[in-house]
Amino acid sequence: ETGVTQTPRHLVMGMTNKKSLKCEQHLGHNAMYWYKQSAKKPLELMFVYNFKEQTENNSVPSRFSPECPNSSHLFLHLHTLQPEDSALYLCASSLRTESQLNYEQYFGPGTRLTVT
Amino acid sequence: AQTVTQSQPEMSVQEAETVTLSCTYDTSESDYYLFWYKQPPSRQMILVIRQEAYKQQNATENRFSVNFQKAAKSFSLKISDSQLGDAAMYFCAYLNLSGTYKYIFGTGTRLKVLA
Numbered sequence: 432e433t434g435v436t437q438t439p440r441h442l443v444m445g446m447t448n449k450k451s452l453k454c455e456q457h458l459g460h461n462a463m464y465w466y467k468q469s470a471k472k473p474l475e476l477m478f479v480y481n482f483k484e485q486t487e488n489n490s491v492p493s494r495f496s497p498e499c500p501n502s503s504h505l506f507l508h509l510h511t512l513q514p515e516d517s518a519l520y521l522c523a524s525s526l527r528t529e530s531q532l533n534y535e536q537y538f539g540p541g542t543r544l545t546v547t
Numbered sequence: 548a549q550t551v552t553q554s555q556p557e558m559s560v561q562e563a564e565t566v567t568l569s570c571t572y573d574t575s576e577s578d579y580y581l582f583w584y585k586q587p588p589s590r591q592m593i594l595v596i597r598q599e600a601y602k603q604q605n606a607t608e609n610r611f612s613v614n615f616q617k618a619a620k621s622f623s624l625k626i627s628d629s630q631l632g633d634a635a636m637y638f639c640a641y642l643n644l645s646g647t648y649k650y651i652f653g654t655g656t657r658l659k660v661l662a
Contacts (some may be wrong), residue, residue, distance in 0.1 A: 433591050464650075473551065473653035474638065483616055487649065521592070534580050536650065537591040 434458045437522050437539035445547055446512060451541045454505040454522030462527045463505040464536065465497060468519040480505060481527060512546045521544050549574045551641050553653035560629045561661050567614075568624045568656045570639030581622045582640040586655075598622065611624065615644070626658075634660045
């Protein structure tokens with residue numbers, strides 16, 4: 432295990448539902464990320480939070496809404512999704528410091544989302 | 548824009564043999580990191596190896612080594628003495644250290660290890 436947990440692991444939702452994905456890390460990291468992983472496509476960076484501040488929104492539709500209440504927790508709120516949003520959603524964290532030397536990201540197991 | 552290309556969607560290797568996974572990238576930056584991540588079936592993605600662009604020496608981690616050709620913008624991963632547990636998706640990733648601090652991943656290579 433990498434120290435990053437995600438819940439739920441599987442989620443099936445209709446296009447009119449509202450649901451949230453949760454990510455938690457206990458590694459003392461200060462940067463957290465949401466990625467979308469679809470078959471045969473590169474991992475797509477969606478959002479980046481650094482010290483709880485959103486520093487990147489990679490042109491993600493507004494039906495995805497991130498929330499980072501503290502440096503250990505990250506949420507992705509979902510509403511009125513489309514079938515093409517079905518994918519594996521990965522959370523990752525890393526430690527950003529002035530003297531950081533490895534820049535490694537630690538990934539969670541992902542939430543497999545199916546939109547019907 | 549920076550891009551990462553993995554041209555081999557799938558590779559197979561016999562157990563105990565050696566396999567090389569290819570990765571090329573495009574950037575105009577000089578200061579960056581390169582990574583190989585492994586994603587086993589239904590398991591979490593983990594870091595296999597990383598390479599700092601300013602280092603000429605190729606990184607090695609036990610049975611894993613890279614062939615980093617900076618001028619050619621090539622970053623291949625060699626797995627020696629392949630084991631069944633090496634079967635996974637392997638992703639090549641690039642991180643620009645100046646600017647947005649954004650990781651860019653390739654499409655992945657699925658490695659099958661044959662007993």
